[in-house]
Amino acid sequence: xxxxxxxxxxxxxxxxxxxxxxxxxxxxxxxxxxxxxxxxxxxxxxxxxxxxxxxxxxxxxxxxxxxxxxxxxxxxxxxxxxxxxxxxxxxxxxxxxxxxxxxxxxxxxxxxxxxxxxxxxxxxxxxxxxxxxxxxxxxxxxxxxxxxxxxxxxxxxxxxxxxxxxxxxxxxxxxxxxxxxxxxxxxxxx
Amino acid sequence: xxxxxxxxxxxxxxxxxxxxxxxxxxxxxxxxxxxxxxxxxxxxxxxxxxxxxxxxxxxxxxxxxxxxxxxxxxxxxxxxxxxxxxxxxxxxxxxxxxxxxxxxxxxxxxxxxxxxxxxxxxxxxxxxxxxxxxxxxxxxxxxxxxxxxxxxxxxxxxxxxxxxxxxxxxxxxxxxxxxxxxxxxxxxxxxxxxxxxxxxxxxxxxxxxxxxxxxxxxxxxxxxxx
Numbered sequence: 425x426x427x428x429x430x431x432x433x434x435x436x437x438x439x440x441x442x443x444x445x446x447x448x449x450x451x452x453x454x455x456x457x458x459x460x461x462x463x464x465x466x467x468x469x470x471x472x473x474x475x476x477x478x479x480x481x482x483x484x485x486x487x488x489x490x491x492x493x494x495x496x497x498x499x500x501x502x503x504x505x506x507x508x509x510x511x512x513x514x515x516x517x518x519x520x521x522x523x524x525x526x527x528x529x530x531x532x533x534x535x536x537x538x539x540x541x542x543x544x545x546x547x548x549x550x551x552x553x554x555x556x557x558x559x560x561x562x563x564x565x566x567x568x569x570x571x572x573x574x575x576x577x578x579x580x581x582x583x584x585x586x587x588x589x590x591x592x593x594x595x596x597x598x599x600x601x602x603x604x605x606x607x608x609x610x611x612x613x614x
Numbered sequence: 615x616x617x618x619x620x621x622x623x624x625x626x627x628x629x630x631x632x633x634x635x636x637x638x639x640x641x642x643x644x645x646x647x648x649x650x651x652x653x654x655x656x657x658x659x660x661x662x663x664x665x666x667x668x669x670x671x672x673x674x675x676x677x678x679x680x681x682x683x684x685x686x687x688x689x690x691x692x693x694x695x696x697x698x699x700x701x702x703x704x705x706x707x708x709x710x711x712x713x714x715x716x717x718x719x720x721x722x723x724x725x726x727x728x729x730x731x732x733x734x735x736x737x738x739x740x741x742x743x744x745x746x747x748x749x750x751x752x753x754x755x756x757x758x759x760x761x762x763x764x765x766x767x768x769x770x771x772x773x774x775x776x777x778x779x780x781x782x783x784x785x786x787x788x789x790x791x792x793x794x795x796x797x798x799x800x801x802x803x804x805x806x807x808x809x810x811x812x813x814x815x816x817x818x819x820x821x822x823x824x825x826x827x828x829x830x831x832x833x834x835x836x837x838x839x840x
């Protein structure tokens with residue numbers, strides 16, 4: 425257990441919020457560089473290697489080139505690099521929090537944090553449930569995507585985007601229906 | 615004893631009538647429902663805990679009308695679905711079981727103790743803090759069953775709980791269901807599972823066409839499908 429792992433879930437979430445806001449203020453290449461060094465330092469402190477960093481930012485690998493291209497055209501190369509670096513550093517930082525904290529503790533911390541908003545009519549339990557369902561849905565949808573892809577391959581339609589997207593969306597909606605039914609059966613609205 | 619009464623129940627989905635006037639009184643501890651795909655079995659099962667309310671007619675569980683007293687009915691009737699992935703709500707095993715007890719009024723420590731005991735009873739104690747998606751299909755269904763049983767319902771309705779499972783896991787789930795003190799209504803395509811049941815309903819075309827002991831109902835169903 426590294427010091428980063430041991431830190432409370434609430435503390436980590438609060439720190440993530442503060443760092444995100446601070447990153448928004450970064451406008452210079454030096455600042456962006458410092459942010460990257462800082463984030464890498466935290467990964468080192470958590471005893472996580474380059475592979476862990478890559479697995480957190482990997483989902484951005486198609487997104488980043490698009491963002492860079494748009495910003496390069498509209499804001500120029502320097503601003504494009506600074507903005508994109510900020511984005512990647514932020515995702516890596518958020519990834520560090522999730523990689524070092526059990527989901528149940530994160531959700532409990534969120535429910536506590538949302539507690540005071542009960543007075544303005546927010547149902548903290550419901551909000552935490554939505555987040556739990558989102559976390560729970562990731563592996564379920566990943567498995568669904570795998571099934572759809574296999575079915576596509578079996579029929580020799582690997583590169584047909586529509587043959588992938590349509591069954592995936594239909595499957596996700598069916599899954600959502602079934603989940604809604606299960607929530608009702610387990611007394612969510614009672 | 616738990617008593618379920620269906621009184622001339624019709625269920626319509628849009629233009630299509632799924633059940634055409636079903637009247638039943640179920641008091642046996644083990645009732646099985648068999649029938650072809652699309653015959654209305656799942657609709658029949660969902661009537662029993664008020665997930666579906668009749669278009670006309672009524673369903674009473676221990677005298678409680680599912681249309682008006684849905685909450686009390688669902689507290690008495692636990693429901694196990696075919697696909698445990700749709701039933702498991704929380705990311706980890708123990709959290710999912712604990713979710714069922716969230717309004718039990720028990721303290722956090724009491725909930726944790728009850729969850730631990732129930733997981734232990736179903737052989738899932740070693741997986742308590744594992745993400746639910748890492749369980750095997752059979753373990754997921756056992757988790758779904760555990761999350762239902764932890765609330766101590768009087769009646770457990772299971773809608774094809776073994777359809778997605780292999781033989782070993784089918785046995786494991788069937789054994790758990792067989793061992794329950796509660797009343798069980800089991801919807802299934804696995805005719806081997808119903809041999810020990812008290813009563814078997816064969817549903818066909820939205821009607822209960824056979825209502826008998828397994829030794830008579832299962833052969834009747836085979837003839838019907840031939």
